[in-house]
Amino acid sequence: MSLLTASHIALVGLPGSGKSTIGRYLSKRWSMPFVDVDVAIEEQIQCSIRDFFAKEGEARFRDVERDVLAQLLSQSAPMVIATGGGAVLRPENRMQLKAHSKVVYLSASPHEIARRLQRDTQRPLLQVDNPLQRLMDLLAVRDPLYKEVADFVVAGSGLSATQVAQRVAMQVELGTVG
Numbered sequence: 001m002s003l004l005t006a007s008h009i010a011l012v013g014l015p016g017s018g019k020s021t022i023g024r025y026l027s028k029r030w031s032m033p034f035v036d037v038d039v040a041i042e043e044q045i046q047c048s049i050r051d052f053f054a055k056e057g058e059a060r061f062r063d064v065e066r067d068v069l070a071q072l073l074s075q076s077a078p079m080v081i082a083t084g085g086g087a088v089l090r091p092e093n094r095m096q097l098k099a100h101s102k103v104v105y106l107s108a109s110p111h112e113i114a115r116r117l118q119r120d121t122q123r124p125l126l127q128v129d130n131p132l133q134r135l136m137d138l139l140a141v142r143d144p145l146y147k148e149v150a151d152f153v154v155a156g157s158g159l160s161a162t163q164v165a166q167r168v169a170m171q172v173e174l175g176t177v178g
Contacts, residue, residue: 009079013107018164019106041061041084049061070093083097088145103152
């Protein structure tokens with residue numbers, strides 16, 4: 001599996017699409033370290049992303065996200081990286097992801113994600129009156145960006161996390177694009 005020994009595997013997708021859950025599974029399967037970019041950001045900023053968003057705003061958060069992602073992608077030892085849902089918004093992040101990793105887009109329907117996250121209070125962009133509409137709006141903007149960086153697209157709607165993780169592993173291990 002030269003692909004796995006030579007490159008980071010980065011997961012992109014909407015908030016709640018399963019990046020962290022799938023990333024942990026892949027990390028175990030491939031005996032590679034797993035890093036959740038949001039956790040790495042919280043370690044750096046010394047507070048929750050939600051609090052940082054409230055105090056500093058989204059633009060400042062995206063600056064920190066860019067720096068943390070670039071630092072992770074510059075490491076030589078391959079790892080599985082769960083990006084934040086909005087990491088693809090910055091062109092420099094998309095360039096870094098394409099240059100330093102194999103990218104998997106975890107595609108999931110906004111309806112399924114909204115159902116999954118109905119009790120979640122930690123995702124700042126989804127703390128709105130209509131989270132489903134917000135997810136549909138995010139998808140409209142981000143889907144083309146996710147597809148732009150993706151080496152692989154795996155649809156997860158209607159599947160368990162284990163089934164999605166197995167599909168991701170199979171695609172990456174076989175090197176099948178699409």
